[in-house]
Amino acid sequence: MSTLCGVLAAGLLVPAAAAAGTAASGSIQFFDQLPSELKRGALAEPSRIYANDGSLIATLYEENRQPITLDEVSPHMIDAMLAIEDDRYYEHGGVDLQGIFSAIISNVTSDRTRGASTITQQYVNNVIIDTNLQEGGEVVFSGQKTVGDKLREIKLAIAVEKELSKDEILEGYFNIVPFSGTTFGVQAASKYFFNVDAKDLSIAQAALLAGVVNGPTFYSPELNPERSLARRNLVLDAMLDKGRITQEEHDAAVATGLELNLTPVLNGCVGAEQAPYFCDYVKQLVLNDDRYGATPEDRNKLLYRGGLSITTTLNPTLQNAAQAAINETANPDTTDAEIGHSMVSVEPGTGKILVMAQNTRYTPELAPGNSVQNFNVDAYQDGDPNKILNGLGGFQPGSTYKPFTVAAWLDSGKTLNAQLNGQKRTYPAGHTWNASCLPGGRYAILDPWTPINYGDTNYRNTTVLDGLAQSLNTITLAEANELDLCKFQQMAFASGVHNGKSASGEREMLAVNPPSTFGGGGDASPLSMATGFATFAADGLMCEPRALESVKSSDGTEYPVPEQDCEQVMRKEVAQGVNVATQRVMTNGSGINLQVGVPTAGKTGTNDYRSQTWFMGYSTGLSTASWIGNWKANNTTMSEKLIGGRYYPEIDGSLIAGPSWKNFIQRVPGQYRADPFPAPPANIVGQAPAPARPAPSSPAPNRDNNRDSGNSGNNGNNRNNDD
Template sequence: MRVREKGDRGVVQSVVLFLGVSVLSGALAAGLAIPFAGLAGFTTEKTHETLQDLPQELKTAPLAVKSKIVANDGSLIANLFEQNRIPVKLAQVSPIMRKAIVAIEDDRYYEHGALDAKGTLRAMLRNQSEGSVQQGGSSITQQYVKLSLVAKAKTPEEYQQATASTYQRKIAELRYAVAVEKEFSKDEILEKYLNLANFGDGAYGIEAAARHYFSTTAAKLTLPQAALLAGLVKNPTGYDPTNSASAAKARRDVVLRRMQELNVITAKQATDAVRTPVYDPKKVQKVPNGCASSKYPFYCEYVVSKLLDNPAFGKNKKEAEHYIKTAGITVKTSLDPKVQAAAEASIKAHSRPNDQAIAAVTLVEPGTGLVKAMAQSRPYGSGKNETAYNYNVEKSYAGGYGGFQNGSTMKAFTIAAAIQKGFPLNHRINSPRSINLTRVKFSTCSGVTQTFDDYNPSNSTAAQGDLTMIDAAKASTNTYFLQLSKQTGLCPIATIAKNLGLYNAQTTTPLEQVVSMTLGVGYVTPVQLSSAYAAFAARGKYCKPLVVTAVLNNAGKPIKTPGIECNQALEPSVADGVNRVLHEVMEPGGTGSKLKFGSSDLAGKTGTIQDNKAVWYAGYSNRLAAASVVADATLPYKDLIGQTLDGREMSDASGSGTAGPVWKTAMQKALAGTAETKFVAPSDKTVRGDVKDLPFVNGMSVPDATNKLQQAGFKVVVAPGQVDSNETTGTVAYTSPRQRDGAPEGSEVTLYISNGSKGQQPPNPPNSPQPPNPPNTGKPGGIPQCPPWHPQFPNCPQR
């Protein structure tokens, strides 16, 4: 039934007449439930002016509807809401529920207009007889108006205006009610009211209330259930059965008897309903709200942080948060429940919540940046052995811990820089157990050379001597990579790291370019590192970490949101070379050999920071990349040795033996059942490098050697001190890179000066990689190792 007034002017005049008469009779205060004293001097003419000044249309805010975050298979990660509400059509509400709410709130609803004069008069008389406001007499339409104005209030001031006990508010509500009745039918208004009303205990709207209290739907509500819910709207807290079952029953029974009085139900129906239990506590459904209630709380908070950064949801984070919790959006994410289960199983297998050390791992898909999983050893919470810190993400995100120094996982970027500059994979550098880099200059992006006043780094593994890039990577030889980073310069390393998404996870500033950069620089997170290594697997295509894959509005239509964002950060040939080098790390003899599994190609790199305060393993196949870390996350940071992990005190801490098993178990379980994948083999040019011949300068004076190298297009530096050699004292003993290997054009060549000891360089220690024999240069007599022209060997041909 649709009720419309004949004309706005007639409506206003009718309302003014009623109000004017009420004022003159002294009854307005009671009729509209406000103090009579407030109307002193308020004339009929003024009332008419007030009504005329009011807007002609009620502008309502969209219904606050809960949003949800789902995994990539559609399973629920979390609900987000300010009000738990599920809008339904009136046809989806049981007829008995509609009758119950009308009976108790406005039994003449379908007979009157915006104002029920009869009901208002009844309320007036009741309030006058009691001497105070006992009954408001508001129609369902008026109640809907009030609820709408409250819902639209965005500030405390607006809320105060919407709820103030003043005649201005009552008159405004009445005018709005007139406008609503002109625009909508009675059934439409009732539908809006039932969807908007608060039914207590966090349930808003009839559908959410039915599900919450009775584990049913609005369409299936029974008489006793409908009566309980109809009674709740008057006092959602006081009549909430979970707060007071007795108060709820008493109110429900009032509704039932009122329905009987109105002949909506029979006496027997009322009596039978009164005898039923008010509710079954076992059927009460609590709807979890927010990330704290999620099965994946840390991942959920990371998703919400990404959403809050999206300008499509609000001008600022406060507006965005309100929108996200009220717009009924569906947020689709990259979380893969199978991969997440693998990550969690790995954490559980190798750590415990009460360990002194923490463990964390993130898995990312190469070529897309989709963050498939993240897990950590300490669960979400504020209790013992719980934390609100997410050890996988940067500090700029909600709860982000902000990372750890990444140790030798940084060497992968030095390898990439060397290959990019044209160094061959067999590029050899004499790599002793320790080297003196005190005040040795390293170039940076700013052109300023970086030095340490006292720096004598050493190797943590046994391998040393004349090593190739692959040899050094397999053994993670510090002295090799420090010298290689000097040859490449720090700027190419820093640039590649930046292009692959690495920055200081504490401050968001670029990674610091220091002499020791290749041995680790801080701070970096598992999300960042796994995404960077994923770029190697994707042949140089770096993709920003992505967790939000799509956002749908309440109607199921997409909202514009950042999608997969990738760029070719490295030439494919460079990435192929890195894959070849890091693949050897997981082959026999490499530090990651014990972590190899399956038949697919794998590559990776260990990382240990100074004093063993954190250890890493980062690695990948073509399908997944992951980074795991075990660290001390409690200030002041201490050596992991002696701390507990998996309930046991650690006697050693390493990337391969401590963080590596976390990586292996997660990757092995996540990749179970997937097809075999192989890396693309590097080209011959990548393997050989883009090098030009180096002039042979052994035995020359430093000025002559420098001049010859510079004329050939190379930069020259002289290593401090002298080395054992059979060359004359003060002359060049050898160069780095070696003459036989060549060097990229324009690269830096280091001259090592002989001490004239006439002794050969010490042999390589046992078990260290041996250099291959140089090619036969055709020396007369068939001697296979004739060097290039040299003063001591005049019969050798000159190059």
């Protein structure tokens, strides 16, 4: 301290001493060379993610701070801070020489250490620390400072006093100082410790906060309540001594306890108010997008320090209903840990993501039922491995993929009522299919292949319309025999369905092969499947999924968000024809028990191993993928697994995923558009087959058109037993 005073005196008080001696002259030169302009960056503020109704989803921050103006600070808080830290604040010019010499005398003559930094110096010190933290510079705390550090701080304090008014400096001080590990500024501290605004702090509360500033951990009322109480009372004594409160006010405040009402602001998606997996998806979209910074570090800084207000497309009413349905179906407390259940909904015609829910608890803690991986989305954004989405990357879609084969069928000029041979079961080795996107333009199988229908039944001649309603694999393959295998994959890809595990740097189609006509040919995420069916609902208009509506910073800066991106990828009449078939699923097929009283369409799906099951349900205003499966072991059946407190000996898409979707939809009547689907033109539907003639009273001899041929062998590697 005495060394500091010597240099300070030489630099400030006796500039004429430069001619009197080398020591004084050197001190002046050193002081003159110190920087005289304080570099102040924007203070870190939390970013907040909101749903489409303005309700909070989550708060993300490095420093929880809520900047306010000085007139929003309680006079008690100002009095308490000045009394304990800098009672001569409004009298000095940034450096209090009287205070410095008083501190020297006190420190020499007593066993108590007394500081001499003014509030202006403390403000400068906090600004320097904040700037260095933001820029990755060296951070020097009070106990580590050299004489040079203190002199730099003093000179900057003098400069700040010339630039800003006393009230402006005090306002900045109240907004920057730390009160706990992540709580900065008096407003955030008031809300955290007492759940009141800074303008409403009482004398006792203000004294407590003023005392904490001197050592946020050492005097923490949470960690060290007795020490904090003693420090608060010391502040109250100072307020009384300086005439800032009366004896009566002092005694009343001292008589109170800490009276904390801890109200933490939960940080990140772990602490989300709602939709934590959607929160994580939005977070990743921002971190992956160079519109929010040139580098990942820049984007991370903006997200966690930039005070962003991020408004999203999430619909809380629909979200809460979906989450409730999921919880009733597969609550993690009553469901085996490997069984996942999720729902995601998009709005046809806009691509807005309205729902993103799942049955696990969003937390990194390793325990059954916990996961930070998102069941609903791709592993990487647009197949770019540098753009992580924290998604599992999807699952085998099973028969939910069949409508795209029907779309390819209709797009080729054929009709829904065309009759096909569903009795054909075995394809011999060497059998080929048209596949224009593959080398040689053909796809050949090397071994005999015998796919079977669900339940190993219904091998009959019937229409394409009935084949989809009954989910007949042999009818789907009969369609593929007359098509180009690449056609339906290309149509699905254009509609938004793609390989959810792609890491090639771009989106990829699912595999092109005959089984993919009713199994997908890979893994697709629920979000991409919901997008594909939304394309049907919107008469062939595909809209890229959207989660962001607007992004604004606290200073009013508006950041661009991805614009609505829609394209007509399918002829209207083709999509309308598919909608006829998927509506038939609900009235005559596996969805017959899933009707909800408004026009809906849908499709169930189950993969070979019964490890992944789906229901795709949609109306003109809402397309939802409901998935339930074994997310830890793709080829391990869910049969005999505990799901919602029950064991199921055999599972398909209509048994759990479908009813869970119905549970969701029945909770939100009138919350989504459900107009009648437009009817397709007659050339899409085609001529309905003549009704079957009544059977004769006695069977004709030697006639058994529907008897199984007996050729039921299959290759064992791909049973294709999809519903």
